[in-house]
Amino acid sequence: MSPITVAITIIAYFILLFTVSWLAGRKTDNQGFFLGGRKQPWFLVAIATMGSFLSGVTFVSVPGMVADKSFSYLQMVMGFVVGQFIIAFVLVPLFYKMNLVSVYQYLEDRFGARSHKTGAWFFFISKMLGASVRLFLVCLTLQLLVFEPFHLPFLLNVLVTVLLVWVYTYRGGVQSVIWTDVLKSLCLILSVVLCIVFISSELKLGFKGMLQSISNSSMSQVFFFDDVNDKRYFFKQFVAGIFTMIATTGLDQDMM
Known part of the structure; x- marks a missing residue:
């Protein structure tokens, strides 16, 4: 795919993103900005959360x-599922019952203002570090596909990307972010499907042949029970997945 085609695709994507953001956030107020008005359809929030949790970094790095x-990562994914149930049946009802705007407000109500500020600062620092890594990987990809072929510097790439992200989120807050994250989630799923189709087509395998090739590969092993000292050991991955999900989603202001 030529750099011009990639650039046109990205521009069209951002135009669609800005349109969705404007439509979703044009009648928002403070409650809509911070809480989405507490009336967003649950399935949209679920799709948006999925896309936010996965992100383009997962798409680029996990394969x-x-x-x-x-395939040992799937053991952790199983833990994610258990963690999601704990969030849904323990944390979410608690936060709704207390009518919280911030998940860290619970810390203040339970343990005092100092714990609230500590939790909020840890969230801020972790989000800054995480967002920096995600932005860096996205910009590396854009530099390779678009900016480098046109001999444009990496700094310009970063500035343009940050500006575009800021523009589509600053007006509508959470209400806009939910709808734009739904769009990004659907694009991410479509990209995965298209990658599978094109890769299998280029390898002349077909869907059945692709599944056969994967099952015959030594890299297709999912479960590891043999060596407790192995990083891929099932219970290490599974338990880590549970607590990772609770920490990164259930106790995260951005996700909740």
Whole structure:
């Protein structure tokens, strides 16, 4: 795919993103900005949360892990599922019952203002670090596909990307972010499907042949029970997945 085609695709995507953001946030107030008005359809919030949790970093980096760790990451994903149930049946009802605007407000109500500020600062620092890594990986990809072929500097790439992200979120707050994250989630799913289709087509395998090739590969192993000292050991991955999900989603202001 030529750099011009990639650039046109990205521009069209952002135009659609800005349109969705404007339509979603044009009649928002303070409650809509911070809480989405507490009346967003649950299935939209679920799709948006999924896309926010996965992100483009997962799309770019996780497939490369298979070469070294096989499909062991799926053991952690199973833990994610258990963690989501704990969030849904323990944390979410608690936050709604207390009518919280911030999940860290619970810390203040329970333990005092100092714990509230500590939790909020840890959230802020972790989000800044995480967002920096995600932005860096996205900009590396854009630099390779678009900016470098046109001999444009990496700094310009970063500035343009940050500006575009800021523009589509600053007006509508959470209400806009939910709808734009739904769009991003659907685009992410579509991209995964298209990648599978094109890769299998280029390898002349077909869907059945692709599944057969994967099952015959040594990298397709999912479960690891043999060595307790192995990083891929099932219970390490599974339990880590549960607590990772609770910490990164259930106790995260951005997600909740």
